[in-house]
Amino acid sequence: MTWGRDTDPDDAAAQLKLFLETGGTLIDTADVYGDGDAESVIGSLLDHLVPRDQVVIATKAGLTPRGWRARDGSRGNLLRSLDASLRRLGTDYVDLWQVHGYDGQTPFEETLAALDHAVTSGRVRYVGVSNFAAWQTARAATWQSAYPGRAPIVAAQMEYSLLERGIERELLPAAAALGFGVLAWSPLGRGVLTGKYRNGRPLDSRAASEHMAPFVQTYLEPRSSSIVEAVVIAAGGLGVSPLEVALAWIRDRPGVASAILGARTAGQLQGALRSEQLVLPAEIAIALDDVSAIDVGYPEREGTGYPEA
Incomplete structure (x- = not known):
């Protein structure tokens, strides 16, 4: 998300090289990240770091923060955005293309037909949604599976962490029932679960950044602080970092296919990747x-298998 804005191309190259060397394959971005600069940086790096067919590139379209409305899921806007993404990424296809948010002003069938066209034209391999409510996601998945030839919804990218578990109410049960995976964005609670904000706001942190401070502020409140303290205590007992504990927890949640990390530096990414070696003891997970x-x-509670109170 920050490549080309807060992370310069050299730092991005160091991150991508480290990620690939440790077996990473999924690179997730969006057309609006850095006004397109994030995709351009990725495209420039892919040329010489890794063959195209050895990575899974996911991007998104549908947010229009500079337009007359915040979201535009029309066929024209989505396909126009896809073509621009392909140019910036320097590829003729993306592996996963996601609608970045639900647009209630465009007929749902039109949005989904654009996904079908993107797949049949060869520009997209698979499709998904992001930040849709559970009923919207279930409606899309059901519509796409109702008629042969439509592109199935294979993924929903949603915010999910120890600080934000709202998708457990309905979206995760829908994913299990309808067969799509969940990509968890901001698995570190917008950075708060690292513990870096326990004693203030570091000057080099997102909370101290003018354009990112409102994004982080959501979790700088008492309930989140108590959860962070529990993570810090667990990390101390295990001899690892709070970041590793938070990522290991989200990795092992039912239905989660992958956690989307947004490291600013290669050092941060290296710390995050260490979580793959951590298995949380059952008592700590509970x-x-x-x-x-x-x-x-x-x-x-009645429809998701939660026990009675």
Whole structure:
């Protein structure tokens, strides 16, 4: 998300090289990240770091922050955005193309027909959605599976972490029932789960950045602080970093296909990748579940298998 804006091409190259060397394959971005600069940086690096067919490139379209409305899921805008993404990425196809947000002003069938066209034209291999409500995601997945030849929804990219577990109410059960995977964005609670904000706001942090501070502020409140403290205690007992604990927790959640990381430096990324070696003891996983639990009532409790209160 920050490549080309907060992360310069040299730092991005160091990150990508490290990621590939450790077996990473999925690179997720969007057409609006850095006003397209993130995709351009990725495209410039792919030329000489890795063969195209050895990475999975995912991007998104549909947000229009500089337009007259915030979201535009029309066929014209989506396909126009896809062509621009392909030019910046320097490729003739993307592996996963996601609608970045639900647009209630465009007929749903039109948005989904654009996904079908992108696949049949060869510009996209698979399609998904991002930041859709559970009913919107389920409607899209059901519509796409109802008629042969439509491109199935294979993924939903949603915010999910110890600080934000809302998708457990309905979206995760829908994913299990309908057969699509979940990509968890901001698995570190917008950086708060690293513990870096326990004693203030470091000058080099996102919370101290003018354009990112509102993004982080959401989780700088008492409930989040108590969850962060539990993560820090667990990390101390295990001899690892809070970041590793938070990522290991999200990695092992049912239905999660991958966690989308947004490291600023190669050093940060290296710390995050160490989480792959960590297996949380059952008692710690249960304790973290308890301290971060969300309220689940009617009708979700009845339809998702949650035990009675």
